[in-house]
Amino acid sequence: MTAAALTDADPPSARPDVWDEQRLASLLADVGEAGLRDILRLFMADVPFLQSRLAAAIATGNEHEARSVLGLALDSAEALGLAALAAAVRTLRNDPLATGNPDILAQEAARIRFVPSLKHAS
Amino acid sequence: MSAKLSVLIVDDNRTNLALMDMLLRKLPGCVTQLQTDAHALLAGIDRLDYDIAVLACRLPQIDGITLASRLRDEPRLRHKPILLTADEPNQGMRGSAADAGIAEVLGKPINPVEFRARIQGLAHQRSPQADSASPWDEPAGAPPEVTAREEEYLNALVRVAGYREQESPLHSQRMARYCAILAHNLGLPEEFCRDLRHAAPLHDIGKAGLPDALLRKSGFLSPEERREMEEHTRIGHGMLQGARSRVFRMAAEIALTHHERWDGSGYPQRLKGEKIPLTGRIAAVADVFDALTSIKSYKTSWSIANAFTYLHDNAGEQFDPACVAAFESAREEIAEVMRAMPDPDDGTADAA
Numbered sequence: 076m077t078a079a080a081l082t083d084a085d086p087p088s089a090r091p092d093v094w095d096e097q098r099l100a101s102l103l104a105d106v107g108e109a110g111l112r113d114i115l116r117l118f119m120a121d122v123p124f125l126q127s128r129l130a131a132a133i134a135t136g137n138e139h140e141a142r143s144v145l146g147l148a149l150d151s152a153e154a155l156g157l158a159a160l161a162a163a164v165r166t167l168r169n170d171p172l173a174t175g176n177p178d179i180l181a182q183e184a185a186r187i188r189f190v191p192s193l194k195h196a197s
Numbered sequence: 198m199s200a201k202l203s204v205l206i207v208d209d210n211r212t213n214l215a216l217m218d219m220l221l222r223k224l225p226g227c228v229t230q231l232q233t234d235a236h237a238l239l240a241g242i243d244r245l246d247y248d249i250a251v252l253a254c255r256l257p258q259i260d261g262i263t264l265a266s267r268l269r270d271e272p273r274l275r276h277k278p279i280l281l282t283a284d285e286p287n288q289g290m291r292g293s294a295a296d297a298g299i300a301e302v303l304g305k306p307i308n309p310v311e312f313r314a315r316i317q318g319l320a321h322q323r324s325p326q327a328d329s330a331s332p333w334d335e336p337a338g339a340p341p342e343v344t345a346r347e348e349e350y351l352n353a354l355v356r357v358a359g360y361r362e363q364e365s366p367l368h369s370q371r372m373a374r375y376c377a378i379l380a381h382n383l384g385l386p387e388e389f390c391r392d393l394r395h396a397a398p399l400h401d402i403g404k405a406g407l408p409d410a411l412l413r414k415s416g417f418l419s420p421e422e423r424r425e426m427e428e429h430t431r432i433g434h435g436m437l438q439g440a441r442s443r444v445f446r447m448a449a450e451i452a453l454t455h456h457e458r459w460d461g462s463g464y465p466q467r468l469k470g471e472k473i474p475l476t477g478r479i480a481a482v483a484d485v486f487d488a489l490t491s492i493k494s495y496k497t498s499w500s501i502a503n504a505f506t507y508l509h510d511n512a513g514e515q516f517d518p519a520c521v522a523a524f525e526s527a528r529e530e531i532a533e534v535m536r537a538m539p540d541p542d543d544g545t546a547d548a549a
Contacts, residue, residue: 097453098306100438104446105309106219114215123209146255151212151283153306 098156104115111155118151119184126180133172141171148180157187202320205230205247207238207264208282209257213305217251220309221316235259242271250320252276252299254283254290256451260440262290265297276321282307286471304471311445311475317386318500347442353396358402361412369398369485369539374534375483375524382523383479393476396448400455400480427464430456447476455480458515470517478517482524485515492540501532 102111125144132140145168152161160183170192204221206229208214216233221227231248232238235256238245249270252261259267265279278300283290286302294302301315355369377394381387404412407429411422418426433452437445452476454468461469463481473481489504499507505525512521524531 097434101309101446101450103215104439104441105223108218110219114212114219117215118212143257146284147210150210150305154212154216155209156306 077139093157093159093188094159095156095158098158104157115155115187118155119187121151122180122184126178129180136172138172142168145171157183159183159186200229202249203230203247204228204316205232205245205250206237207232207250207256208253209233210253213282213307213368216468217312218307220313224313224316224325225434227316231334234266239267242268242274243272245271247274247277250277250279250317251316252279252281254286254294262293262297262299265294265299269298280315280319291439299528308474310450314385314389314393314475317389320386321384321386347394347444349449351399351444354402357400358399358405361405361407361409367540368491369401371538372480372483374538375486375531376479376517378527378530379479379483379520379524385517392444392447393479395444396451397480397483399433399437399448399450400484401429401433402436402448403429403431406432406436413509418506427456430454430465450474451476451480453477455484457481459512459517460514463515473517476521480518482516483514486524490535498540501528501535 099111106114123132125148129141129144129148132138145164149164149168150160151157152164160180162184163179202224204227206214206217206221208217211233214233217232218229232399234256239259245268250265252264254261256264261281261283265281266273268277268279275298279298280301280302280303281294281299282305284305286294286304291302300319303312303315361370373394376397377390380390380393407426411418411425414422432455434449437449437452440446440449454467454474456461457466457468457473457477458481459470459473459478461467463473468477486504486508489499489507490501492498505528508516508521508524512518
């Protein structure tokens with residue numbers, strides 16, 4: 076199995092905590108690599124919108140909106156097995172305005188590479 | 198019955214929509230209607246039709262439970278089953294969902310196997326031929342000779358697992374039957390029950406990867422030895438994961454999760470509630486019940502009454518209450534399995 080990044084230029088993420096490997100294995104078995112890539116692309120396309128909504132919510136002190144955006148991000152992260160993103164969002168949700176980092180989604184998303192390097196993905 | 202199964206999915210999260218769509222499209226004849234906007238859906242309710250609705254509980258303008266009530270207000274849709282997907286559903290939410298006529302509540306992130314099984318179960322309910330094979334059952338996908346060969350491999354693996362274990366050779370077989378009975382009583386599709394019966398005997402296969410000294414040690418385990426013993430779940434998962442076979446994938450899931458506890462104090466991942474896959478929750482009940490009613494090197498066998506009392510007392514803490522209730526309702530069948538496959542009697546059985 077060759078590692079294939081979702082984006083072309085950057086090397087695959089080597090940080091093991093990006094993915095929940097068990098969830099990843101389950102998704103690969105159930106929707107296949109192509110299906111998982113499609114869903115992941117959909118999520119990655121949504122990230123800039125979620126990011127700008129979150130930044131605006133933080134800038135205007137709109138906690139309800141910030142929580143709503145983070146809820147969506149967490150939902151997606153858990154569905155896709157993006158463990159590190161889910162953990163970051165969960166932390167942020169505890170106090171989204173006081174500790175909120177308006178770039179958190181983009182930063183975490185930048186770490187996501189689709190690396191079907193697990194043996195069972197072959 | 199119509200030729201297709203039409204599933205309406207309402208979720209404001211496109212990732213969830215896409216995932217559920219892909220999972221359902223694997224079911225033969227299943228078509229999906231995807232909707233992110235509940236108000237737009239209700240605006241077109243006159244033209245709306247589906248066989249099953251899957252609603253997210255958390256929606257931006259109207260919550261899933263209220264949406265379910267609105268859909269059921271429409272006479273044409275009143276009897277269409279609804280499945281609610283929710284983050285960490287609690288008893289209060291389940292009560293509200295039941296009051297709104299919602300048939301099933303499933304925790305997020307959805308477990309693909311459980312999600313499809315629930316949809317298949319609801320499809321059965323809508324069918325007038327609920328007891329017969331349903332066209333919504335996932336097809337076996339393999340010719341009979343391949344399926345037969347798969348069963349041979351499974352049986353060989355079960356023998357390998359049993360060879361090194363100290364368990365009664367009948368433990369895995371009884372436990373598998375209990376799993377299938379429980380799943381059946383939960384209303385899960387026959388195909389799921391069959392798969393479970395084949396997959397469950399491999400729940401402890403990871404013990405084959407533990408050292409003899411640990412497996413055969415008599416007396417108490419030290420904390421370090423206990424941690425090492427607990428690794429059999431991950432080892433078993435590692436042995437089985439990645440297979441294309443549905444049964445092997447289910448077996449991998451059971452191997453990993455059958456020691457999780459409903460209250461989150463189990464191992465290896467300390468999963469809680471519905472975060473534990475349904476297969477693992479079912480296997481936990483069956484495994485413990487058989488352990489209690491079997492003779493072990495360190496204990497006599499418990500009576501069936503005492504074992505059921507133990508399950509009942511630990512529902513909601515160690516076990517999924519729904520699984521315990523389904524198991525309790527099959528008391529006669531369980532007793533029949535015990536009678537049909539008794540352990541060799543060493544005279545120590547609890548006479549209660």
